[in-house]
Amino acid sequence: MNTVPAPRRLLARGVGHAYALRTVLEGIDFELPAGRVMALVGPSGCGKTTLLHLVAGLLAVREGRIESNFSTPASVFQQPRLLPWKNALDNIALGLKAAGVARAEREARAAELGVRVGLAADDLQKFPHQLSGGMQSRVALARALVLGPDLLLLDEPFSALDVGLKAELYALLAEHLAGREMAVLMITHDLMEAVRLSDDILVMAASPGRVVARFALDRPAARRDDDFVYRRTAELLRDATVRESFGLPPQVCAQTPEDAACETALQAVHTVRPGAAPARGGLRC
Amino acid sequence: MNAAVRWLAGLPAYLWSGWGAVASLLLCLALWEWLAGFYGELILPDPRAALSTLAGLLAGGGAWSELGITARRALAGFVLALAAGSALGLAAGLSMTAAMMSRPVVTVLIGTPPIAWLVLALLWFGAGDGTPVFTVFVAAFPVIFVGAMQGARTVDGQLAELAAAYRLPARMRLTDVYLPHVLSYLFPAWITALGISWKVVVMAELLATSDGVGAALAVTRSHLDTAATLAWILAVVGTLLAVEYLLLEPLKRAVERWRSTT
Numbered sequence: 001m002n003t004v005p006a007p008r009r010l011l012a013r014g015v016g017h018a019y020a021l022r023t024v025l026e027g028i029d030f031e032l033p034a035g036r037v038m039a040l041v042g043p044s045g046c047g048k049t050t051l052l053h054l055v056a057g058l059l060a061v062r063e064g065r066i067e068s069n070f071s072t073p074a075s076v077f078q079q080p081r082l083l084p085w086k087n088a089l090d091n092i093a094l095g096l097k098a099a100g101v102a103r104a105e106r107e108a109r110a111a112e113l114g115v116r117v118g119l120a121a122d123d124l125q126k127f128p129h130q131l132s133g134g135m136q137s138r139v140a141l142a143r144a145l146v147l148g149p150d151l152l153l154l155d156e157p158f159s160a161l162d163v164g165l166k167a168e169l170y171a172l173l174a175e176h177l178a179g180r181e182m183a184v185l186m187i188t189h190d191l192m193e194a195v196r197l198s199d200d201i202l203v204m205a206a207s208p209g210r211v212v213a214r215f216a217l218d219r220p221a222a223r224r225d226d227d228f229v230y231r232r233t234a235e236l237l238r239d240a241t242v243r244e245s246f247g248l249p250p251q252v253c254a255q256t257p258e259d260a261a262c263e264t265a266l267q268a269v270h271t272v273r274p275g276a277a278p279a280r281g282g283l284r285c
Numbered sequence: 286m287n288a289a290v291r292w293l294a295g296l297p298a299y300l301w302s303g304w305g306a307v308a309s310l311l312l313c314l315a316l317w318e319w320l321a322g323f324y325g326e327l328i329l330p331d332p333r334a335a336l337s338t339l340a341g342l343l344a345g346g347g348a349w350s351e352l353g354i355t356a357r358r359a360l361a362g363f364v365l366a367l368a369a370g371s372a373l374g375l376a377a378g379l380s381m382t383a384a385m386m387s388r389p390v391v392t393v394l395i396g397t398p399p400i401a402w403l404v405l406a407l408l409w410f411g412a413g414d415g416t417p418v419f420t421v422f423v424a425a426f427p428v429i430f431v432g433a434m435q436g437a438r439t440v441d442g443q444l445a446e447l448a449a450a451y452r453l454p455a456r457m458r459l460t461d462v463y464l465p466h467v468l469s470y471l472f473p474a475w476i477t478a479l480g481i482s483w484k485v486v487v488m489a490e491l492l493a494t495s496d497g498v499g500a501a502l503a504v505t506r507s508h509l510d511t512a513a514t515l516a517w518i519l520a521v522v523g524t525l526l527a528v529e530y531l532l533l534e535p536l537k538r539a540v541e542r543w544r545s546t547t
Contacts, residue, residue, distance in 0.1 A: 056450055057449075057450075058446055058449055058450060074450075074451075075450040075451075077443070077446075077447070077450075079443065081443050081444060081446075081447045083444065083447075083461065083462065083465070084543050084544070085465040085466075085469075085543040086461070086543070087543075094451055094453075094461070095451045095452075097457065097461075098451055098452050098453045098454060098457055099452075127542070127543040128543075129543070129544075143451075
């Protein structure tokens with residue numbers, strides 16, 4: 001055990017990665033302290049998943065460095081990835097079993113968390129193929145949360161779910177985050193998801209995967225209502241860099257009085273962008 | 286222990302679901318009876334004649350010992366094939382090179398007719414247990430080997446990643462991730478191989494030994510006793526059906542509950 005109370009954080013400096021000759025990531029820098037939620041947003045194929053694999057230690061870091069002094073990281077993958085031959089309860093308890101927690105205790109803790117994420121007692125005895133997609137996602141989330149992680153890595157875990165289920169799981173996650181010093185690194189291609197949950201948003205672009213913009217959201221996640229989320233998402237979607245990264249055509253605003261607000265909103269979100277000259281060439285507000 | 290309780294608990298419902306199978310077997314008997322009406326006693330005796338001959342053989346006690354001898358040989362060959370096929374198949378599945386190298390060998394083994402192995406076995410082992418056991422082994426081995434190899438080759442990479450991300454210790458990776466998957470391939474292969482063993486052993490005995498069901502069949506053939514021939518065939522098929530549907534199938538259901546689509 002480290003007795004010096006060093007502040008917990010995840011640090012990436014100049015991280016790059018290549019599969020054979022194809023560079024998928026280049027010069028990624030970020031710092032994620034405890035208690036903050038960071039979202040990596042970008043189009044499919046921009047290397048988000050590779051970056052998360054590097055952070056989770058599933059791939060060896062060959063370029064740059066990743067430092068983490070979080071002690072219990074946990075991952076939620078894009079698909080639930082439940083073990084089909086274990087019931088929901090044993091799936092949730094998987095990480096606890098790996099950590100050597102005794103059967104009675106791990107089953108009690110898994111059952112408690114299973115109920116908290118909205119699984120019924122008889123759902124816990126079911127095998128994954130007997131559960132709906134939403135239920136499987138809940139099991140996958142519970143499997144990570146039951147470990148009491150101080151770093152949670154989320155790889156678009158809700159991307160296959162419908163809007164209602166997504167909202168429910170966001171609420172669950174937000175409730176779990178409140179009052180805990182848990183750091184979260186989530187990747188998503190859904191800007192609205194990022195705006196709803198995260199404190200920092202890193203926008204990535206593809207070939208090679210790199211960070212092209214950074215935004216900070218100052219309002220705490222618990223106090224973000226739908227209106228806030230829609231408004232900030234719309235603001236982000238007007239940003240030229242964001243549009244370019246997702247391959248959207250440059251935006252042309254209608255010449256109406258309401259859109260005068262467009263420019264001021266953009267200035268607000270640009271405040272944390274590194275570098276003095278924001279790349280807004282394509283924006284014609 | 287749990288599996289045994291589950292097996293017993295599931296048995297009544299399972300047996301009840303067997304009416305369909307019974308009906309289709311009875312239809313076969315009806316067809317047999319109908320054909321017997323055309324061909325007469327010597328070519329095809331009717332089912333009742335065959336069944337009463339079988340009952341006579343069983344009551345006399347001789348049939349049980351012949352069946353026992355045959356079962357011993359089939360099981361000996363099967364168990365050897367099970368052990369060697371599972372172990373070597375898994376090992377081959379873990380290495381790409383070994384898998385590629387063993388493929389043609391397995392194709393040759395599967396493609397060679399059992400009767401060819403039988404002739405070789407007769408030359409090598411003579412008349413005795415060695416010949417049928419070896420023939421059974423050679424016939425069942427490649428089936429199990431392929432099943433084990435497929436199981437080891439198809440382990441889900443995503444689940445392996447999950448095991449790494451959740452820091453599963455090596456032993457848990459084996460018992461909780463790899464073995465259940467591999468078993469789902471191995472178990473069907475074992476059942477297929479058991480069926481093959483039971484068929485091949487009778488053939489081997491017919492040519493190679495002086496006791497067992499195969500030898501009894503050879504005797505009935507030389508006596509032109511078609512009713513007794515059919516009686517022995519019924520005994521062999523009936524044993525296989527009983528083992529498969531009373532023991533293996535329920536066992537498979539208990540082991541692979543997670544697969545069932547209820």
